[in-house]
Amino acid sequence: MALDLHLRRNVNCYLSIRQYSAEEALRTDLVLVIDDDPAFCELVSTVLTGLALEVLTAPDGVRGIELARGAKPAVILLDMMLPGLGGIRTCQQLKQDPFLAASVVVTVTASPDLRYIERAFRAGSEFFLMKPFGAERLVQVVESALERAKVGGQRRAQPRFPVDVPVRCVVEEVVGRAVNAGFGGLKLYLAEKLAPGTKFRLQLELPTGIVAAEAKVIWQDDEVTDRSVRYSHGIQLLGFVEDSDFLQYRRFLIKIAVGSAL
Numbered sequence: 059m060a061l062d063l064h065l066r067r068n069v070n071c072y073l074s075i076r077q078y079s080a081e082e083a084l085r086t087d088l089v090l091v092i093d094d095d096p097a098f099c100e101l102v103s104t105v106l107t108g109l110a111l112e113v114l115t116a117p118d119g120v121r122g123i124e125l126a127r128g129a130k131p132a133v134i135l136l137d138m139m140l141p142g143l144g145g146i147r148t149c150q151q152l153k154q155d156p157f158l159a160a161s162v163v164v165t166v167t168a169s170p171d172l173r174y175i176e177r178a179f180r181a182g183s184e185f186f187l188m189k190p191f192g193a194e195r196l197v198q199v200v201e202s203a204l205e206r207a208k209v210g211g212q213r214r215a216q217p218r219f220p221v222d223v224p225v226r227c228v229v230e231e232v233v234g235r236a237v238n239a240g241f242g243g244l245k246l247y248l249a250e251k252l253a254p255g256t257k258f259r260l261q262l263e264l265p266t267g268i269v270a271a272e273a274k275v276i277w278q279d280d281e282v283t284d285r286s287v288r289y290s291h292g293i294q295l296l297g298f299v300e301d302s303d304f305l306q307y308r309r310f311l312i313k314i315a316v317g318s319a320l
Contacts, residue, residue: 153182
């Protein structure tokens with residue numbers, strides 16, 4: 059038998075503790091918000107309950123971890139600037155718990171510093187939201203996180219951001235477009251197939267100029283659409299040709315990261 063205990067914090071933020079057996083699977087209709095701002099908790103709850111999701115909230119990391127262990131939410135929205143335990147340590151403890159490792163953590167932060175976002179990602183966060191953000195962006199990220207929780211997808215080694223950038227692969231002058239990008243690599247749609255293991259020089263036509271990097275094909279797949287077949291490739295970035303290329307690429311990712319969160 060489950061025991062529910064509801065504690066009111068300020069006006070609209072609640073802590074709800076519920077005990078479940080350790081063997082119970084993640085609840086794919088449940089989102090946990092760990093944030094000390096009651097107004098933010100209320101806003102997120104209002105939006106997500108409109109999607110037929112149940113939302114629980116906790117005002118700090120310690121109570122958030124306790125609540126997560128009992129309720130087993132599929133998705134956890136975690137503020138990085140929490141009092142006490144802090145967001146990074148909270149994320150680490152959530153992901154180190156064997157019963158919570160499959161929960162998908164969404165970092166919520168007001169910092170545009172990509173290095174800070176990378177710290178959160180290394181701690182175990184899979185997605186991030188940049189404050190302030192609108193309801194549409196919130197729904198988009200939570201739905202993506204829920205899909206990952208349902209299929210048990212593996213995390214990337216580095217965060218990726220959606221992009222639309224022309225690329226040129228200097229092997230046999232293969233051209234195409236990048237559709238997502240991160241420090242670790244990119245996903246490319248190319249006009250021709252490149253075999254996994256192929257190394258080449260990649261030229262990215264960023265808005266601020268061309269960036270060159272050494273790259274390697276990790277995987278290749280054919281994506282069938284209504285009108286054609288697209289040759290998709292997973293690309294690992296091995297290194298940038300010049301330091302200025304890396305700095306330009308980093309500034310591009312920061313701008314994308316901030317813009318995608320608005």
